[in-house]
Amino acid sequence: MVTRMKILIIEDDIEAAAYLAKAFREAGIVCDHASDGESGLFMASENSYDVLVVDRMLPRRDGLSVISELRRKDVHTPVLILSALGQVDDRVTGLRAGGDDYLPKPYAFSELLARVEVLGRRKGTPEQDMVYRVGDLELDRLSHSVRRQGKEIPLQPREFRLLEYLMKNAGQVVTRTMLLENVWDYHFDPQTNVIDVHVSRLRSKIEKDFDLPLLRTVRGAGYMIKDDRTASA
Amino acid sequence: MSKLGVLLRTTAVRLSALYLILFSLCAAFLVFYVTGMSERLLQQQTRDAVTAEVTQIEQVYTRAGVNGLLRSLERRARQPGANLYVIAGPSGEILAGNVASLEPGLLDREGWTEKPFAYQRYTDETRKDSHVALAHVLMLDNGLRILVGRDLQEPQKFRALVRQALMVALGIMGLGALIIWFAIGRNALKRIDRMSEASTKIMAGDLSQRLPRNGSGDEFDRLSESLNAMLGRIEKLNEGLRQVSDNIAHDLKTPLTRLRNKAEAALARKGTSQRGALEEIIGESDQLIRTFNALLMISRVEAGSAAAEMSEVDLSRIVSDCVELYEPVAEDVGLRLEAEVAPGMVISGNRELVGQALGNLLDNALKYAEGATDPLIKVSLGRRDGKVVLSVADHGPGVPEDKREDVVKRFVRLDESRSKPGTGLGLSLVDAVMEMHHGALNLAATDPDGADNGKGLTVHMVFPASAT
Numbered sequence: 001m002v003t004r005m006k007i008l009i010i011e012d013d014i015e016a017a018a019y020l021a022k023a024f025r026e027a028g029i030v031c032d033h034a035s036d037g038e039s040g041l042f043m044a045s046e047n048s049y050d051v052l053v054v055d056r057m058l059p060r061r062d063g064l065s066v067i068s069e070l071r072r073k074d075v076h077t078p079v080l081i082l083s084a085l086g087q088v089d090d091r092v093t094g095l096r097a098g099g100d101d102y103l104p105k106p107y108a109f110s111e112l113l114a115r116v117e118v119l120g121r122r123k124g125t126p127e128q129d130m131v132y133r134v135g136d137l138e139l140d141r142l143s144h145s146v147r148r149q150g151k152e153i154p155l156q157p158r159e160f161r162l163l164e165y166l167m168k169n170a171g172q173v174v175t176r177t178m179l180l181e182n183v184w185d186y187h188f189d190p191q192t193n194v195i196d197v198h199v200s201r202l203r204s205k206i207e208k209d210f211d212l213p214l215l216r217t218v219r220g221a222g223y224m225i226k227d228d229r230t231a232s233a
Numbered sequence: 234m235s236k237l238g239v240l241l242r243t244t245a246v247r248l249s250a251l252y253l254i255l256f257s258l259c260a261a262f263l264v265f266y267v268t269g270m271s272e273r274l275l276q277q278q279t280r281d282a283v284t285a286e287v288t289q290i291e292q293v294y295t296r297a298g299v300n301g302l303l304r305s306l307e308r309r310a311r312q313p314g315a316n317l318y319v320i321a322g323p324s325g326e327i328l329a330g331n332v333a334s335l336e337p338g339l340l341d342r343e344g345w346t347e348k349p350f351a352y353q354r355y356t357d358e359t360r361k362d363s364h365v366a367l368a369h370v371l372m373l374d375n376g377l378r379i380l381v382g383r384d385l386q387e388p389q390k391f392r393a394l395v396r397q398a399l400m401v402a403l404g405i406m407g408l409g410a411l412i413i414w415f416a417i418g419r420n421a422l423k424r425i426d427r428m429s430e431a432s433t434k435i436m437a438g439d440l441s442q443r444l445p446r447n448g449s450g451d452e453f454d455r456l457s458e459s460l461n462a463m464l465g466r467i468e469k470l471n472e473g474l475r476q477v478s479d480n481i482a483h484d485l486k487t488p489l490t491r492l493r494n495k496a497e498a499a500l501a502r503k504g505t506s507q508r509g510a511l512e513e514i515i516g517e518s519d520q521l522i523r524t525f526n527a528l529l530m531i532s533r534v535e536a537g538s539a540a541a542e543m544s545e546v547d548l549s550r551i552v553s554d555c556v557e558l559y560e561p562v563a564e565d566v567g568l569r570l571e572a573e574v575a576p577g578m579v580i581s582g583n584r585e586l587v588g589q590a591l592g593n594l595l596d597n598a599l600k601y602a603e604g605a606t607d608p609l610i611k612v613s614l615g616r617r618d619g620k621v622v623l624s625v626a627d628h629g630p631g632v633p634e635d636k637r638e639d640v641v642k643r644f645v646r647l648d649e650s651r652s653k654p655g656t657g658l659g660l661s662l663v664d665a666v667m668e669m670h671h672g673a674l675n676l677a678a679t680d681p682d683g684a685d686n687g688k689g690l691t692v693h694m695v696f697p698a699s700a701t
Contacts, residue, residue, distance in 0.1 A: 092542055106522055108515075158557060184558060188589035189523065191596040191659070197561040220512075 005120045006030040007051045010040030010066065011082070012058050020053070023109050029116070037061025044070055049077050050120040053112070056083040056094065064097040071098040078119040082107070091187060110221035114173040121172065132167035135227030137206060137214055139167050148210060158183065159202050166215065166225040175222035199223055249417070253410040257403055264399040268392050275388040276367065280345070283369045286316065286381050294373060303329060306379075316383050317352065317366055323376035330380075331355060340380060343372045349385050365389065424453050440468040473643075477528075480644035484524065484657065492517045520656075527658040531643070534586060534665040543670075548578040548696070551588050552614045552623060559595045563610060566603045570595075573613040578621050580696045582670050590666040593659035594625040594692050600653050602629035606687060620672075621696040626679045631688035637676040663694065672696040 007029055011017040017033045024031040032049070034040035037058040044052055044066070052070075056063040067079050081099040083090055091102045101115050132139045138147045144160055146153045155163065162183050166174060176195040181187055203215045215225050286309075294302045303320065310318045310331040319330035325340050333353040339346060349365045368382025427445045434442045443464060444457040492514055499510030556572040563570040580587075598610045607628035614623045632640055632647065639645050641664045644657040660674075667674045672695050679689030 104526070108519075184554060186554070186558075186588050187585050188592055189526065190558065190592050191655075192559075192562055192599065194558050194562050197565055198558075201561055220515075 004028060004030050005050045005117070006032075006048075007053060007116060007120070008032045008034060008040070008044055008047070008049045009053045010034045010037065010044075010058060010063065011053070011055045012036060013055075020109075020112075024113070024116075027113055029120075035059075037063065037066050041066045041069055044077065045073055045075055051116050052077050052079045053116065054079055054081055054099070056081055056085065056090075064094065064099075067098045080112075080115055080119055082112075108220075110173065110218075111175050111177065114175050114178060114222060117172050118169050118174065118178070121169065132164070132170070134167055134170045134225050135212065135214055136210075137167070137225075139164060146206070148206060151209075153205055155202070155205060158198070159205065162198060162202055163206070163225075166223065170225050173218045173221050173224045178222070249410050249414045253407060256406065260402065260406075261399065264395060268395045272388050272392060275391075276385075279367055279383045279385070283316070283367070283381050283383055287369050287371055290371065290379060290381065299373075299375065299377070302379075306330065316381060317368060319378075319380035319382075321378045321380070323378070325378070328377075332380075335380075339368075340370055340378045343370050345369055346382075352382075421453075428453075428457065435464065440464065440471060477643050480657075481528070484644050485521065488517055488521050488524075492521070520654075524656040524658065527656050527662060528643075530589075531658060531662050531665045534662070534669050537669065542583050543581055544583075545579055546582050546584045546587065548580050548582070548587065548621060548623065549574050549576050549614060551584060552591065552612060555588060555591045555595060556612055559592075559599065563599055566599060568599060568602055568605075568608045568610055571609060571611050573611065573615075575615040578614055578616070580621055580670070582696070583666075586666045586669070590663040590694065591623065591625070593663055594694075597655075597659055597692075598625055598627040598629070598690075600655065601690070602627035605629045605689075607689075616698075619698045621698060623694040623696070624691055626689065626691035628679055628683075628687060628689040631678050631683075631690045632676060634678075640676070641674065660692075663692070667694055667696075670696055 005028075007024065009017055009020055009024075009031060011020065011033070012035050014035060017035065021031040021033055032043060032047070034043050038060045040052075040054070040058070041061060054063045054066060058066070061069075063081060063083075067081070070077070070079075078100040079098065080101045080103060081094040082103055082105055083094065084105040090104075094102045100119055103112060103115060130140065130142050132141070136149045139160075140146075141164065144157075146155055146160065146163060162179065165179065165182050176193075179195050179199070180190065199215070199217075207213055207215065212228070214227060215223060218224050290302065290305065293305045297305075306318045306320060306329065309315060315331060317330070317332050319332050319335065319340070320328045321340050322328055325337075327335070331354060333355050335352050336350045339350055346368050349367050351365055354364065365385045366382040367385055368380045371379040371381070373379065424445075424447075431442050431444045443461045446454050446457045446461075448454065495510055495514050495517065499507050499514070502510070552572065552574050556570055556574075560570045595610075595612070602608070602610060605628045609628060611626045612624070613626075614621070616622070636647060640647065641660045643661045646655065646657040664674045673693075675693040675695060677691045677693070679691045681688060683689065
């Protein structure tokens with residue numbers, strides 16, 4: 001990564017915020033912290049951040065109002081909302097207020113990190129790339145075709161979308177929940193390892209006849225598509 | 234407050250008092266109107282009769298002179314129930330007739346007497362007996378004055394009689410109303426007393442109490458009935474709440490204890506082998522979080538707070554999506570997921586919740602039908618009896634008929650399934666979601682004649698027909 005990502009955490013629980021800041025720093029992300037809504041709003045509008053992590057319930061100004069105020073001021077920094085409230089209806093109100101992503105508490109840090117990284121990258125990556133490439137794997141979004149080493153790999157529509165999402169976030173961890181949300185567009189808890197099975201089917205299709213593995217399982221977090229040769233280089 | 238005071242404040246008494254007043258006013262008006270009218274009618278008759286006689290007398294006088302007039306009047310005066318006849322001299326002294334005395338000055342003016350006047354007859358025994366009459370005075374050209382009149386006693390008697398009847402009727406009415414007040418008011422009061430007695434007990438915490446009913450189906454009965462229905466619902470909710478807190482205590486404390494034990498064991502182990510233990514602990518707490526989330530979701534769905542997020546959703550699409558999502562997992566465990574989805578089934582609902590509910594059913598089917606002789610899990614969506622029915626049928630061990638109601642309850646799991654992973658909340662959530670969608674959740678056997686362990690389970694989610 002050329003520049004380090006810089007984020008702001010607006011969270012009133014000092015202990016949780018300190019834990020998050022430490023974990024983010026270990027992951028190579030620069031992290032500021034505000035402990036109430038007003039100062040969070042001030043910091044977010046005065047400085048430039050890549051991502052804001054906003055708790056919904058904050059003293060002095062609640063999280064949703066911080067977000068809508070920022071949007072009103074034309075600050076379009078991606079926002080991830082953290083909330084202890086239920087996820088059925090709460091998520092909708094959160095996203096409606098201008099949030100970009102939503103994570104119910106309690107969450108796994110790996111989940112939060114993966115989402116923050118994807119949100120931070122969103123600003124930089126041009127969405128209009130018509131062809132995604134990872135190593136010798138090529139996905140053409142226009143013709144809906146996937147090739148590896150020039151050989152066409154036939155995929156089901158859902159498998160295509162799965163691969164498309166993975167490749168769009170190549171080099172980054174995407175969690176199972178993120179896949180369910182972005183590829184299937186559902187936000188419920190599927191109870192079983194449904195996503196894993198879909199990923200392993202996809203993996204067998206894109207890796208079966210080739211030597212180099214591309215799609216990796218990141219233990220305790222999710223999946224990542226990456227060309228290991230470029231990484232080691 | 235005194236008992237009478239309470240009684241006087243009842244609605245029944247107030248209403249009867251109001252009726253009594255209105256009714257009396259109407260009755261009084263009616264009686265006065267009738268008596269007034271009939272009096273006027275009788276007076277008119279009197280005048281007509283008197284006028285006719287006066288005309289006859291005038292004719293007699295013209296034809297037969299004073300003597301003939303006197304004879305005619307004598308004859309007329311002697312008839313039984315005769316009218317009043319007076320012949321008086323020019324100075325007003327009574328010369329002949331059937332009247333003993335008159336009010337003075339009455340004969341001085343020709344024509345009708347202005348008002349009824351008092352007079353006495355010869356037949357009157359004392360001077361105190363006096364009568365009232367209306368008369369016409371005729372002045373002859375020789376200075377004689379002739380009075381022809383008619384007694385008004387009868388109309389007056391009639392009026393008095395009617396007035397008396399009115400008084401009696403009013404009295405009876407008043408008395409009757411008072412008695413009715415008492416009966417109705419007291420009855421109503423007694424029943425309300427019984428109701429408030431019962432509600433006091435209920436307020437004290439005995440939710441099994443019910444308000445009394447006498448089976449008459451009147452408004453009190455209906456009130457009691459609906460309040461009882463409300464109490465039933467409250468009792469059920471309360472019972473559910475109690476059961477849930479008991480279950481939470483058990484089902485959350487057990488994994489918490491396990492968690493703690495593992496942490497302790499890891500701590501005691503020392504050295505480098507802690508990683509595995511920590512992973513187990515995280516897994517354990519994830520399960521706890523999952524249970525907690527499911528609980529929270531159920532209670533929010535039940536509280537109806539998600540109802541605001543209802544919209545027209547394509548159920549066919551959701552079903553296809555979910556089947557597609559779970560199909561590879563089914564295949565992995567050796568089951569076959571088949572879908573028979575009628576297109577374009579649109580319902581008013583919450584996409585995420587319906588998806589979650591169907592996900593729970595599919596997850597259950599995959600979990601419990603694993604290893605069944607018939608690996609088919611069939612998901613079907615279609616219209617039946619005007620309703621939209623979504624069914625998931627498996628050929629696993631099924632749920633015994635007498636347990637089907639229980640498994641929907643929170644944390645209830647059949648003993649045979651305790652070894653499988655799960656929160657015991659899956660079907661509860663489906664049930665809550667169906668209730669929110671004004672639908673129903675039905676459990677049945679897929680193959681009722683199958684072997685004991687292979688009857689299978691079919692779960693029907695019945696949605697009300699959409700408006701469109």
